Amino acid sequence: MTDKVVFITGASSGIGRATTLLFIRAGYNVTGTARRIERLQTLKNEVEALPSPHGTFLPAQGDVTQPDTLSDAVQHTLDTFGRLDILVANAGVGHRGAIVDSEWDDMQTLLRTNIDGVLHSIRACVPAMRQSGSGHIMIVSSVAANISSPYAAIYAASKAFVSSITGSVRLELEADNIKVTDFLVGRTETEFDSNRLGSGKRSGGGLPTMDVDQVAQAIVNTTTTNRKRVILRLFDRLIVWGGIFTPWLLARLAKRQYK
Ligand SMILES: NC(=O)c1ccc[n+]([C@@H]2O[C@H](COP(=O)([O-])OP(=O)(O)OC[C@H]3O[C@@H](n4cnc5c(N)ncnc54)[C@H](OP(=O)(O)O)[C@@H]3O)[C@@H](O)[C@H]2O)c1
Structure with missing residues (x-):
């Protein structure tokens, strides 16, 4: 058991949900936010049925595009647990479609969720981390951040944005003893595929897929390190390296994959 407290956005499904359960099993107290409060309530019931000892789960309805709901959830966390140590800025949504032909509402929703949502989450949590004397921010980005991605360009660019700010935020928060990964x-x-906005609901088309617990375990393990960047698999490293050394090839493959 630990007295550390984790704040996870997008805890109602996928990576956020799995990461919540692993932190709870490891004895952390966790606040999980998402819009679907009934999903968070179900998760709370699941947590309470776990064999003891385990941490406590605090469900907090929150939309990452609305900074006030995040500030309220942080305040609720402090009132309940007395501190906040780790942020997993995970909430996000995908999009498929050409930049010119896509619905602007979908593009706007993606940008507000994947970009503003991460900024709002960081800005809401850091004052509480400063009170705790240290902290760790995990930004859940994507290997797509580093490649030209025709027909998934808005999504890739949103992840490029959040990956791009990591290095700056790390240095800005260094004096506060807050790490950023x-x-x-x-x-x-x-x-993720079924929640994706825009035109394409097609799945990964034969690309190797990770189990959600593998990603969640890596996020939990990284809290004991000061790594700037984590890429889990060799396959994903090849994509990142390909984006650096043969960007034209990666862009062509991405176009075939996403169209
Ligand atoms: N799955 C992949 O292949 C993959 C690959 C690379 C990166 N990622 C990234 O991993 C993160 C998690 O995605 P996932 O795969 O776990 O997908 P997921 O199962 O669809 O989960 C997305 C989560 O984000 C939350 N969310 C979406 N919009 C929100 C909003 N406006 N306010 C608050 N919460 C919001 C959803 O909760 P509510 O709908 O209840 O609000 C849900 O809990 C995303 O940032 C995604 O870009 C995923």
């Missing part, structure tokens, strides 16, 4: 996640089995 960029998590470049590859394809993972979650509800």
